[in-house]
Every structure is written in structure tokens, then in C-alpha cells.
Amino acid sequence: MTFMELAKNRFSERHFDPRPVEREKLDRILEAGRVAPTACNYQPQVVYAIQSPEAMAKARSTRASxxxxxxxxxxxxxxxxxxxxxxxxxxxxxxxGEQDASIVAASMMFEAEELGIHSLWIRGFDSKDVIDAFGLPANHVPVMMLALGYPGEKSHPAHLHAKRKPLNDTVREL
Ligand SMILES: Cc1cc2nc3c(=O)[nH]c(=O)nc-3n(C[C@H](O)[C@H](O)[C@H](O)COP(=O)(O)O)c2cc1C
Known part of the structure; x- marks a missing residue:
């Protein structure tokens, strides 16, 4: 699959299958984030992997969907x-920091897609909820959560997935 095919095939998953993601696949996803570029190569990203029942309960307590x-x-x-x-x-x-964290997250999102693991980029949370739930130190600034998993039976792209502006709405030739 070309990168363009991968990019066009990906959509936000909101119907996950509960079966776990294999450790090898999760490690590859994390590796894709590790090699992402960051400003000055400072690599300020901190990625918390949430999958134990205890960690999942904390994540759910943030009210993030x-x-x-x-x-x-x-x-x-x-x-x-x-x-x-x-x-x-x-x-x-x-x-x-937001740029560094976002390119790390995007790299992981596309690696997941290549492995057949669907994803959802989540920012609709209150940062304070997340900081409190996980007891984050003051210097760890939460940027986003990437939900990962196999597609469930009802998996389908939401209507917004098909709505992209034409290039000439977003690109200005200078
Ligand atoms: C910065 C950002 C924040 C987002 N936050 C959420 C969110 O909190 N909950 C959610 O269901 N989707 C969230 N999304 C997913 C977008 O709604 C989705 O990417 C967009 O509607 C396009 O659909 P598609 O990903 O299926 O192509 C977010 C996406 C981005 C890039």
C-alpha cells in the first residue's frame, strides 16, 4: 500500500473490538513515534500506554470518549x-511541544493503520481531568490521547470523514 492509500483509507474509529492489540504491534506503533522528528531533536514527548484495567479505569474517569x-x-x-x-x-x-507531540502521535496513528489497527485522535478532554486521573507531574503537558484497537463489527467512517475541502480552499499560491 502506498502512503497515499494508507492516508486515504484511515478514518476515525468509534466502534472498537475489545480484543487486545498484540504487544509486537504496540511496540511497532511506539517505535514509529520514537523516530518522529521533533524541534531541535529534543524529543520532549512522554507517551503513557494505557491498557491495564486500572489505567483504563483512570482514562474512563476523565470522561474522554x-x-x-x-x-x-x-x-x-x-x-x-x-x-x-x-x-x-x-x-x-x-x-x-504541541507540534512535537502531534507529529509523534501522527506517526503512531499511521503506523497503526499500516498494521490494521484503527485509531481515534482524542482531544475533547479537560486537561485537568487527565492530569488528576494519572497524577501527571506538572512538567508533563497532556496533548492528546490516541485510542487504538481492531475495528468492531459496526466499524464505519463517520460522515465527516468524507468532507474535505478542496485544495484551493486551503492552499494559497504565493
Ligand atoms: C486535534 C484533533 C482532536 C480531535 N478530538 C476528537 C475527540 O475528542 N473525539 C472524537 O471523537 N474525535 C476527535 N477527533 C477526530 C476528528 O473529529 C476527525 O479526525 C475528523 O472529523 C475527520 O474524520 P476522520 O478522522 O474520520 O477522517 C479529533 C481530531 C483531531 C485532529
Whole structure:
């Protein structure tokens, strides 16, 4: 499968099968995140793998919708080691943490897809809920959760999946 086919085949999964993701597959997904680029190669990402019943119960307590996934990855960045740009004249003390965490997460999302593991990018949570549930240290800033698992019987793309703006709505030729 080409990357373009992979990118077009992927959709947000909201009907997970409860069967677990094999350890080897999870390790490959994590490896894809490990080799992702980050600003200045500082690698500030911290990925919490959530799959034990205890960890899953904590994840559910955040009220994030996990759609019955058997494993979720909470992607944070470490604000103590993230690249900062104090000279940015638009954003005070700009840091690249959200970008670093997002490219790590996107790399894992596409590796999962290649392995036949579906995913859902989740940011619709209250950061405080997540910090409290997992007892995160103050320097671990939660960015997103990646729900992972095999597609369930009712798996299908939501209607929004088919709605993409044409390129000339989002690309400006300069
Ligand atoms: C930054 C971001 C945050 C998202 N947060 C959520 C979320 O909290 N819950 C959810 O069900 N989907 C969430 N999504 C999934 C989007 O709704 C979805 O990617 C979009 O509607 C396009 O559909 P598709 O992924 O099937 O192509 C999020 C996606 C992104 C990129």
C-alpha cells in the first residue's frame, strides 16, 4: 500500500473490538513515534500506554470518549525539555511541544493503520481531568490521547470523514 492509500483509507474509529492489540504491534506503533522528528531533536514527548484495567479505569474517569478501545496512548510533552523560542515576536515564550507531540502521535496513528489497527485522535478532554486521573507531574503537558484497537463489527467512517475541502480552499499560491 502506498502512503497515499494508507492516508486515504484511515478514518476515525468509534466502534472498537475489545480484543487486545498484540504487544509486537504496540511496540511497532511506539517505535514509529520514537523516530518522529521533533524541534531541535529534543524529543520532549512522554507517551503513557494505557491498557491495564486500572489505567483504563483512570482514562474512563476523565470522561474522554474512548469507544471501548483496548489500548490508548496518552501523548504529552515535557515542558522542562521542550524547544522554546524566546525571540518569537508574536507568541511570548513560544514552545514547540504541541507540534512535537502531534507529529509523534501522527506517526503512531499511521503506523497503526499500516498494521490494521484503527485509531481515534482524542482531544475533547479537560486537561485537568487527565492530569488528576494519572497524577501527571506538572512538567508533563497532556496533548492528546490516541485510542487504538481492531475495528468492531459496526466499524464505519463517520460522515465527516468524507468532507474535505478542496485544495484551493486551503492552499494559497504565493
Ligand atoms: C486535534 C484533533 C482532536 C480531535 N478530538 C476528537 C475527540 O475528542 N473525539 C472524537 O471523537 N474525535 C476527535 N477527533 C477526530 C476528528 O473529529 C476527525 O479526525 C475528523 O472529523 C475527520 O474524520 P476522520 O478522522 O474520520 O477522517 C479529533 C481530531 C483531531 C485532529
Amino acid at each position: 474512548l469507544y471501548g478501545c483496548p489500548v490508548a496512548l496518552l501523548v504529552c510533552y515535557d515542558s522542562d525539555i521542550v524547544w522554546r523560542n524566546p525571540r518569537d515576536r508574536c507568541y511570548e515564550d513560544y514552545n514547540a
